[in-house]
Amino acid sequence: MAAASSASSSLLLHRLHDDYSSSLSSSKRGLNLSLLHSRKISSIRFSPNCKIYYGSSNSSFLLFNEYSYLFVSIITVRFGKSVICRPPAEKKKSSSFQTDAVRQLTGFLTKAEGFRFAIVVARFNEIVTRPLLEGALDTFKKYSVREEDIDVVWVPGSFEIGLVAQKLGKSGKYHSILCIGAVVRGDTTHYDAVANNAASGVLSAGLSSGVPCVFGVLTCEDMDQALNRAGGKAGNKGSEAALTAIEMASLFEHHLKD
Ligand SMILES: Nc1c(NC[C@H](O)[C@H](O)[C@H](O)CO)[nH]c(=O)[nH]c1=O
Numbered sequence: 672m673a674a675a676s677s678a679s680s681s682l683l684l685h686r687l688h689d690d691y692s693s694s695l696s697s698s699k700r701g702l703n704l705s706l707l708h709s710r711k712i713s714s715i716r717f718s719p720n721c722k723i724y725y726g727s728s729n730s731s732f733l734l735f736n737e738y739s740y741l742f743v744s745i746i747t748v749r750f751g752k753s754v755i756c757r758p759p760a761e762k763k764k765s766s767s768f769q770t771d772a773v774r775q776l777t778g779f780l781t782k783a784e785g786f787r788f789a790i791v792v793a794r795f796n797e798i799v800t801r802p803l804l805e806g807a808l809d810t811f812k813k814y815s816v817r818e819e820d821i822d823v824v825w826v827p828g829s830f831e832i833g834l835v836a837q838k839l840g841k842s843g844k845y846h847s848i849l850c851i852g853a854v855v856r857g858d859t860t861h862y863d864a865v866a867n868n869a870a871s872g873v874l875s876a877g878l879s880s881g882v883p884c885v886f887g888v889l890t891c892e893d894m895d896q897a898l899n900r901a902g903g904k905a906g907n908k909g910s911e912a913a914l915t916a917i918e919m920a921s922l923f924e925h926h927l928k929d
């Protein structure tokens with residue numbers, strides 16, 4: 672592409688990359704993004720994992736997940752501003768790609784609208800679990816999950832989560848169940864029993880129901896560690912768990928249906 676080799680085109684592409692990096696910063700995992708222009712592809716590498724591909728003078732770019740080259744979105748550049756457009760109607764098998772030998776299946780983060788989620792949240796250590804829940808709800812909203820497609824179920828403590836997750840999973844109403852709790856070490860060995868059984872409860876809920884059950888239960892040495900992970904210095908693990916729930920819902924919906 673003749674024009675794009677100029678300094679100004681290169682700047683524009685760098686700015687586009689930055690826009691996209693920041694708009695997707697809460698979903699660091701799995702999305703090494705590329706911009707792929709429809710024709711005459713050239714590329715700029717920004718980091719070992721991130722490359723932007725660009726083409727001629729056309730102002731529309733296609734945004735691809737570099738990991739699997741899945742189509743994610745269209746970007747239109749107008750008057751120096753980049754605009755994210757919604758992807759076109761879903762293509763069959765758009766989230767897989769074929770090589771000679773290997774078919775790779777992945778879930779999408781981009782098409783969460785229409786998925787139904789249950790969140791099972793423990794009331795114990797609510798000072799931690801409530802911000803985890805809020806982080807999860809914010810993320811669902813950001814990824815276009817409708818409020819009416821989310822049910823929140825409160826249980827007394829993390830030990831109770833597994834049973835309820837299993838029941839909800841078996842109801843057939845949800846694409847994924849997100850489990851939220853905070854187990855904080857005390858003076859006795861009680862911590863180990865609650866933490867380990869919360870984990871195996873969530874695991875067996877998923878295995879027995881066949882519905883992805885995501886482990887958003889913090890297991891912390893002290894309250895500081897827990898608060899740091901509930902919207903403090905170490906981010907919000909509820910929000911990260913919501914991304915996992917979306918990806919798993921998508922993987923099951925698009926590739927692993929019975
Ligand atoms: N200590 C913590 C608990 N304990 C309560 C148990 O989860 C359970 O509700 C009780 O044993 C009755 O079955 N729960 C947490 O979520 N976090 C804790 O730190």
Ligand SMILES: CC(=O)[C@@H](O)COP(=O)(O)O
Nearest residue numbers: 855857858859861862865
């Ligand atoms: C993990 C817990 O249940 C925790 O509150 C127990 O505290 P302790 O070991 O001091 O009884």
